[in-house]
Amino acid sequence: VIAFFTPQCLAGHKLLITAGPTFEAIDPVRGITNHSSGKMGFAIARAAREAGAEVTLVAGPVHLPTPRGVHRINVKSAQNMLEAVMQRAQAATLFIATAAVADWRPAAAAEQKIKKDGSGQMPVLHFVENPDILATVAQSQHALVGDLFCVGFAAESHDLLQHATAKRARKGVPLLVGNIGPATFGQDDNALLLVDAHGHRELPRASKRELAQQLVADIAARLAQRSD
Numbered sequence: 001v002i003a004f005f006t007p008q009c010l011a012g013h014k015l016l017i018t019a020g021p022t023f024e025a026i027d028p029v030r031g032i033t034n035h036s037s038g039k040m041g042f043a044i045a046r047a048a049r050e051a052g053a054e055v056t057l058v059a060g061p062v063h064l065p066t067p068r069g070v071h072r073i074n075v076k077s078a079q080n081m082l083e084a085v086m087q088r089a090q091a092a093t094l095f096i097a098t099a100a101v102a103d104w105r106p107a108a109a110a111e112q113k114i115k116k117d118g119s120g121q122m123p124v125l126h127f128v129e130n131p132d133i134l135a136t137v138a139q140s141q142h143a144l145v146g147d148l149f150c151v152g153f154a155a156e157s158h159d160l161l162q163h164a165t166a167k168r169a170r171k172g173v174p175l176l177v178g179n180i181g182p183a184t185f186g187q188d189d190n191a192l193l194l195v196d197a198h199g200h201r202e203l204p205r206a207s208k209r210e211l212a213q214q215l216v217a218d219i220a221a222r223l224a225q226r227s228d
């Protein structure tokens with residue numbers, strides 16, 4: 001299917017999209033995060049809005065302007081992000097997970113700032129795994145009956161096709177979009193690899209804005225095919 005971006009190609013659809021990093025507190029003044037800029041997710045939110053979708057953007061801590069006409073919800077931790085997403089997933093027809101969710105968080109954030117005690121002893125951090133937001137949404141009844149189309153992202157440093165193919169199956173999503181990272185973090189351009197049950201297709205290097213439009217057009221074509 002050849003897909004073109006048009007101002008109405010996602011009309012009638014409700015997109016829920018995650019973007020940016022998460023921030024996992026260690027204590028009131030410190031935490032663990034990552035270098036995700038949020039740019040790709042914000043570009044997709046903008047493109048989807050320009051394609052006629054109603055867009056809710058659940059964003060981790062990033063300093064990016066909210067695209068015009070997009071409803072933005074700011075969150076910090078993976079748990080906050082999961083909660084914000086689950087509250088809104090039922091109303092959505094399309095879910096795109098671009099957020100770089102922290103895989104682990106400190107098991108308990110200290111209530112007070114951790115101080116050096118003068119002994120030279122280092123604090124030891126214990127971690128627990130964060131919930132998998134994409135897998136949780138993809139396994140929800142709303143998605144399983146086909147009313148919510150789920151799209152995952154993956155940044156991989158090597159063997160992109162193999163990792164993206166395995167990740168698509170593991171997450172249980174029809175479409176997984178891969179890119180080679182972390183080289184693209186914060187950059188204004190990127191190249192994407194679209195992996196579905198039938199194979200893969202590359203969107204060659206372009207600006208994140210152009211890639212977002214191409215991806216939106218591709219997803220719109222998939223949604224239109226499904227409803228035929």
Ligand code: CTP
Pocket residue numbers: 018078097098099100101102103130131132133134135151152153154155167171
């Ligand atoms: N994701 C998510 N919640 C998590 C981890 C990942 O929603 N706790 C989503 C991301 O937004 C992305 C996809 O899952 O759409 C793949 O994320 P990635 O970090 O590449 O996959 P992981 O399963 O965490 O595997 P790993 O980091 O070990 O490669």
Ligand code: CA
Pocket residue numbers: 101102103
């Ligand atoms: Ca991860």
